[in-house]
Amino acid sequence: xxxxxxTQEVMLAYYRRLYPFDSLFTWLNHxxxxxxxxxxxxxxxxxxxxxxxxxxxxxxxxxxxxxxxEHYNPTRFxxxxxxxxxxxxxxxSLSNAGS
Amino acid sequence: MQPKDKxxxxxxxxxxxxxxxxxxxxxxxxxxxxxxxxxASICRRCWAFISAAVRVLDSSIRDQFGxxxxxxxxxxxxxxxxxxxxxxxxxxxxGQRKAMVDWLTVVRKSEQGKQVNVRMYSxxxxxxxxxxxxxxxCVHPHFLVPCISDLVPQTIYRPVSRDFHGTGP
Numbered sequence: 001x002x003x004x005x006x007t008q009e010v011m012l013a014y015y016r017r018l019y020p021f022d023s024l025f026t027w028l029n030h031x032x033x034x035x036x037x038x039x040x041x042x043x044x045x046x047x048x049x050x051x052x053x054x055x056x057x058x059x060x061x062x063x064x065x066x067x068x069x070e071h072y073n074p075t076r077f078x079x080x081x082x083x084x085x086x087x088x089x090x091x092x093s094l095s096n097a098g099s
Numbered sequence: 100m101q102p103k104d105k106x107x108x109x110x111x112x113x114x115x116x117x118x119x120x121x122x123x124x125x126x127x128x129x130x131x132x133x134x135x136x137x138x139a140s141i142c143r144r145c146w147a148f149i150s151a152a153v154r155v156l157d158s159s160i161r162d163q164f165g166x167x168x169x170x171x172x173x174x175x176x177x178x179x180x181x182x183x184x185x186x187x188x189x190x191x192x193x194g195q196r197k198a199m200v201d202w203l204t205v206v207r208k209s210e211q212g213k214q215v216n217v218r219m220y221s222x223x224x225x226x227x228x229x230x231x232x233x234x235x236x237c238v239h240p241h242f243l244v245p246c247i248s249d250l251v252p253q254t255i256y257r258p259v260s261r262d263f264h265g266t267g268p
Contacts, residue, residue, distance in 0.1 A: 081116070082189075083113055084113055
């Protein structure tokens with residue numbers, strides 16, 4: 001199957017039915033079943049089909065991540081570092097930019 | 100503390116503190132060495148280079164650095180990624196990560212064509228780690244079969260193989 005055949009519908013079905021969000025959570029959270037900052041202080045970045053690249057997303061748990069992934073239906077998403085606090089786009093305001 | 104409002108975070112206080120130690124092996128890294136394919140194309144034989152790299156790196160990292168939580172994942176196209184999740188590995192600085200990779204590097208890409216520079220062991224300061232020979236032993240069976248025997252004409256290879264094993268098809 002060529003890359004051209006991986007449609008957005010296929011990607012969405014993959015995220016909804018196949019992608020191992022629970023395993024991803026367990027792995028990133030170092031086997032702790034309760035979300036620690038290893039997971040919820042973690043940055044995720046999404047590449048969308050319209051070429052948008054959305055950084056500074058963080059999630060409380062696997063369900064929250066899955067919901068957002070299904071909403072964006074990204075062509076890919078990346079796992080960034082663990083931060084001192086939960087990252088949000090709003091954390092990086094202009095007033096912080098110069099510091 | 101989980102601030103949901105930027106006003107509760109001091110400017111500059113939000114910063115990355117840890118991340119897995121990630122190694123990215125791409126098939127194109129082997130372009131100076133492999134003769135079967137190049138660039139984006141890939142075959143069973145040249146994938147054996149990746150397979151061999153996994154064997155060597157996995158045992159080297161476990162034995163020489165003591166890390167235990169290694170996850171190997173197919174990159175989705177033509178390579179493989181290693182994520183090391185040990186707490187100590189996640190807290191390494193960029194400089195320390197680079198030093199680790201330098202220590203594990205044996206063959207350096209040459210600028211010109213297909214030449215490669217192999218760092219030889221037992222040659223002083225520039226020598227490769229003494230652990231290289233055990234690494235070679237672990238990779239030998241996985242590398243020889245797909246990479247070397249494929250290159251040897253079967254008329255030469257097969258009779259020898261029968262003699263050694265005493266069985267044949």
